[in-house]
Amino acid sequence: MTPPITPPIAPPITLIERWRRVRDRLLCSPRFHRLATAFPLTRPIARRRARDLFDLCAGFVYTQVLFSCVRLKVFDQVAQQPLTVDELAVRIQLPVHGAERLVRAAIALRLLESRDGGRIGLGALGAALCGNPGVQAMVEHHALLYGDLADPLPLLRGERDHRALASYWAYADGNNPAALTTAQVAPYSALMSASQHFVATEILDAYPFSRHAQLLDVAGGEGTFAISAGRIAPALRLTVFDLPAVAERARANLAAAGMAERSTAVGGSFIDDALPEGADLITLIRVAYDHDDARVLALLKKIHAALPREGTLLIAEPMRSMTGDDPMADAYFGFYLLAMGRGRARSFAEFRDLLQAAGFTRIEPLRSRAPLLTSLITARR
Numbered sequence: 599m600t601p602p603i604t605p606p607i608a609p610p611i612t613l614i615e616r617w618r619r620v621r622d623r624l625l626c627s628p629r630f631h632r633l634a635t636a637f638p639l640t641r642p643i644a645r646r647r648a649r650d651l652f653d654l655c656a657g658f659v660y661t662q663v664l665f666s667c668v669r670l671k672v673f674d675q676v677a678q679q680p681l682t683v684d685e686l687a688v689r690i691q692l693p694v695h696g697a698e699r700l701v702r703a704a705i706a707l708r709l710l711e712s713r714d715g716g717r718i719g720l721g722a723l724g725a726a727l728c729g730n731p732g733v734q735a736m737v738e739h740h741a742l743l744y745g746d747l748a749d750p751l752p753l754l755r756g757e758r759d760h761r762a763l764a765s766y767w768a769y770a771d772g773n774n775p776a777a778l779t780t781a782q783v784a785p786y787s788a789l790m791s792a793s794q795h796f797v798a799t800e801i802l803d804a805y806p807f808s809r810h811a812q813l814l815d816v817a818g819g820e821g822t823f824a825i826s827a828g829r830i831a832p833a834l835r836l837t838v839f840d841l842p843a844v845a846e847r848a849r850a851n852l853a854a855a856g857m858a859e860r861s862t863a864v865g866g867s868f869i870d871d872a873l874p875e876g877a878d879l880i881t882l883i884r885v886a887y888d889h890d891d892a893r894v895l896a897l898l899k900k901i902h903a904a905l906p907r908e909g910t911l912l913i914a915e916p917m918r919s920m921t922g923d924d925p926m927a928d929a930y931f932g933f934y935l936l937a938m939g940r941g942r943a944r945s946f947a948e949f950r951d952l953l954q955a956a957g958f959t960r961i962e963p964l965r966s967r968a969p970l971l972t973s974l975i976t977a978r979r
């Protein structure tokens with residue numbers, strides 16, 4: 599006779615959980631909403647919630663307004679001098695009614711601004727974008743992401759068919775990445791290089807690179823970060839390791855930056871090949887989040903083996919906050935990496951566990967002024 603199944607014992611409901619359940623019931627009730635909007639003390643909260651909810655519903659439309667401005671180079675057009683809608687329409691080759699609609703939407707989103715004489719100039723957010731070609735390149739490549747996310751449910755169910763973003767990041771499927779051709783790596787390598795400038799400034803301000811003799815930037819792309827590090831630490835020798843077709847581009851860039859003498863670019867795959875030895879500082883920038891835990895752990899072990907005693911690993915990428923209320927890591931990267939087919943953003947604690955398992959000690963977060971761009975962790979061999 600099979601023994602009777604004992605149902606699992608539910609944990610006791612805490613006072614705070616009881617309150618949350620009451621709150622959920624209230625917030626779901628249309629009557630409560632009507633009362634909250636009518637009562638002067640709760641009205642501002644009700645309005646803010648309604649606004650937040652509307653922004654969530656409209657998010658895709660907002661990004662398409664931004665995408666249109668970037669694709670048509672609207673910000674560049676009005677950056678020199680404000681233009682009338684008619685003048686702008688000619689320059690961006692839209693009919694006046696299309697330009698008018700775009701301009702109104704962009705003004706509402708603070709991308710553009712109405713100026714004297716019925717002209718249009720840069721808004722606060724448009725001005726920030728104008729000086730940042732890296733973000734503009736990111737916005738353009740989002741066309742692939744939104745195509746893939748048109749119906750996210752098959753992705754969430756783990757049903758995969760051909761996805762544009764997975765083809766763009768051609769190494770994502772992990773099948774013989776070292777065989778990728780220049781044509782396959784060029785688009786993502788150029789995007790990474792264009793968006794590297796602000797990340798590099800953040801990292802170089804946060805950590806003293808001139809303390810070290812040799813840097814190895816693992817999966818260092820076209821060498822943009824290594825070149826920036828070489829500029830602020832003139833005695834630092836530089837090695838970039840990346841897939842062969844990418845390393846070739848890094849070699850050319852290092853030479854063009856006048857750093858051929860003190861640098862090398864090594865082609866290989868960190869999945870199959872050992873890493874070059876000799877560096878007392880290894881950087882891993884915007885790499886780990888592309889990969890699952892097993893591969894990250896294997897990579898960290900290789901980095902540990904390549905470092906001398908007391909050698910340092912510096913990890914830099916956007917990370918999850920400990921509170922789990924971070925839209926950038928959990929919503930944006932969560933769905934971006936789902937569409938790409940691999941990887942996840944990690945918290946400091948998750949990295950600490952992986953680093954400890956790989957043999958690292960003295961694992962510490964480093965203060966970052968712009969966690970939206972990157973968080974930082976150092977660890978010692």
Ligand SMILES: C[S@@+](CC[C@H](N)C(=O)[O-])C[C@H]1O[C@@H](n2cnc3c(N)ncnc32)[C@H](O)[C@@H]1O
Nearest residue numbers: 769790794817818819840841867868869883884
């Ligand atoms: C998101 S990009 C980051 C590039 C650079 N670190 C940066 O921040 O601009 C990831 C990099 O990992 C490289 N990569 C992916 N798989 C690799 C592998 N198996 N071995 C070596 N490099 C790899 C890619 O070619 C790409 O340059």
